[in-house]
Amino acid sequence: MLELKGFSVRYRTARGEVRALESVDLKINEKEFVALVGESGCGKTTLGLASIGLLPPRSARIASGAISYKGVDLAKLSPNQMKNYRGSEVAMIFQEPLTSLNPLRRIGEQIAEAIVLRIQKRDPSTPTRGAPRVPGMRWKLPPDLKKEVETMLTLVRIPDPAHIIDRYPFELSGGMRQRAMIAMALSQQPELLVADEPTTALDVTTQAQVLRLMKEIKDKLGTTIMLVTHDLAVASQVADRVVVMYAGQVVEDADVREIFSNPKHPYTQGLLACIPTGTRDGKGLTPIKGTIPDLTLKRELCQFQPRCPYAMEICSRKEPKLKEVGKDHRAACFLYGE
Amino acid sequence: MDSAQGPPQTQGGFAAALTGTVRTMTRNKESILGLSIVLLFLITAIVMEAAALLNVQITPYPANPLPNQASAILLPPSLSHPFGTDNLGRDVLSRILVATPYDFMIGFVVVGTAVLIGGVLGGLAGLRGGLIDEFLMRFTDIFFALPVLLIAMVVGAILGGGITNMSIALMITWWPSYARLARGESLKVAHQNYIEAARLSGQRPHRILFRHVIPNISGTLLVYATLDIGTVILVYSGLTFLGLGNRPPAPDWGQMVAAYNGWLLTDPWLAIIPGLVISVGVIGFSLLGDGIKDTLGVK
């Protein structure tokens, strides 16, 4: 459904060009729940933004490769086509709902806006149905629209939807806002939902509720979900497939159970060893030594090599490519051949 | 992000901050210009003041010549008189040079005092909060309400004009904005964990103020101060224009603009040149301030 081939993105910064993504090969299939896992700076957010065509236009450029949705190269879409693509094919939710929801409009109005957009895309002659021209003025929703909004709110399990419609974002808790955002995202009935760290700012129990909701959406509506997260444990609880990223590259890509029972890439193994489990024993956790590399430099070696406990001579000369290391299991490491 | 990079910020110590920022600023064309202008004025001021103290005339012509020393009147700019002469035959360039220490330094003096007073009071208010904050801010408000011109005129009426008295008048009205600014910055700092850590380290409130709060708000204060010096120069020129500044025959830029106003149509250089000098000085400080602002990343 979503396919990346040799996809590279670079950002122009004061320090030079930062290679945020480098030759990424990835396929996301329909109805899959994929978790994109990595620490800060690995490029997962850039990948998420690229999927919805939201790369910052002035500083980001696609250095090579392509990202295509159902066979269509996203970079070749006209602004109009992109407008249609965004929202109705792919929708995105972000980490901090306070900054994604308009603080000056009521929840009901924002969801209604998304619903109207959906209707307009199917039938471009539909007017915007009495939405106030002055932002901030109250929009009295016509009853059929109101009913649709309530349906969406019930879908995301917001209690008492009839009252929430009239609330402003600041009146809701973090979990509820996140759910309102999901409702907005789903209003256009997208096939793919990209979620960028949606639960990082939430409490543990709220996080569980939101993640459960996302799993339900996948199961009931057949929506494909791409969850971007730094938390492997979260990925293990909800995802079908896990894609591990490091320094702008995909280093491992496998079924979730495979990743946990049979991690192939040393970075994945390192990440797993870092997770505090159980109570401390005499050994302690084994952290990954070193720090992430400078992404402005040209790459002629494995990015993980300086920190890798299994580094070989070839690792400092060439950059490994993703290859099959098991059934439906790919890793980019010279340990498994050249 | 677990990397050790970040935007350039003020380093430890105020003096170190200055030298560090000067170094970084020389990358920017505008800052270089600003810095050059300010340095030029500063050096001139110091040199002229030294000359005045030592009673040495280093200007090509005396600023206040006796009738027999004067040149021809109303000469346009030429090689021997680069800025021309005025209606009394006095060399305009020399007069401007002699006036430099006053007009230029008043900026520093007034703003410097304002920063000191305002910085400490505002910093204390932001740090302690509560009643102390209320009291200090209401006290500040009283002074905030005093209009500059009015106070200058009152002081002028009571104590007479002249640069010392005008400095006092300006200082009285200038410090409140710095107190407000310092308080705002101090509030931001007061909530930082390192302040709490300082309390846990047994530091008393006044030590926290001077060791932690003041150094961390001085960056913003410095930027504002630099931009402000130009304003003080301008205001003082206005005061002298009104006759409150240095009494003639002592030269003074603003006073010169006022006095030579009448010859604007026939001998324009007389009024325009001192005005230009003031403008260049203000611009220099503005560019310098902007340069510091960009370097420090202060908004």
Next chain:
Amino acid sequence: MVNEPLLRTVDLRKYYKSAKGMNPLAKGKEQVVRAVDGVSLSIPYGKTLAVVGESGCGKTTLARTLALLTPPTSGEIHFDGRRIAVRGVKDDEVYRKLQMVFQDPDSSLDPRMKVKDTIAEPLRGLTEMSESEVRSVAAECLTAVGLSSDFADRLPRQLSGGQKQRVAIARAIATRPSLLILDEPTSALDASVQAQILNLLVELQRKFSLSYMLITHNIAVAAYLSDLMAVMYAGNIVEHGPSSQVLGKPRHPYTIALMKSAPRPDPWKRTLLETEISGEVPSAINPPSGCKFNPRCPFAESICSVEVPIMRMVGEGHSAACHFLQKTN
């Protein structure tokens, strides 16, 4: 002194006055935020107590009150055998034995102070050491947290998040305290850096016989570091006991939901998807009557909204505050 715990609180309360609460549309009357609403806990010498809870449960306020950064509204705090935080009595020497590490490494260090001066600050403020003694102790602390001596002259902006946190820890142990309050020490750090800091904390505890009070919402970290665990909800402790017990056999319905919600790196046991909890953490201004958890509790009955449950023993050193402990057995 052996049987007396290092830190003990008795019905500790901290209330704040809030002008209008969180809702600016509420009628303007002063309301009381009951951040810590009667907490009694104890930390033995040399052990780690983890206080776990979600945002709004009051754990940070609890930490700050125990660190004497803010005076308690009522209740008692006993430290090292002495009662502290008594109105009118100065507690300066307490700080020599009780220190704190904060959550945000970026704001924990004065951006204008060099590392060595930051570490030396408590020595200069709380002890009578000579300048040379201060310098050598500070240098020792620097190496104790795993940083080489060239870090001594660096400024915070030249350090990474993990390094900053290490400096904060070095500062906290400078006066050789007995108790360290750690407020979410690794929440702002990446996974691999977190592992390093956790290892460091374990090592320091062994080396200097420290007690830790760890405040966190991360169950995995709490499980890893602690001997004892206390679960906090809406200003109260709802369950406490040895960590193995509280984790392995939670008895309070909230603890059960919390443990289930905590993501474990185990794709075969997806407990996260089984959580039945709904609703939100209650407001600290207008908490529910009776047991504060009752609106969200799957086992709640009528008595739960009327009577506040008391702590009952459910195992060796393990207690929970619930009317219906038999339901969770």
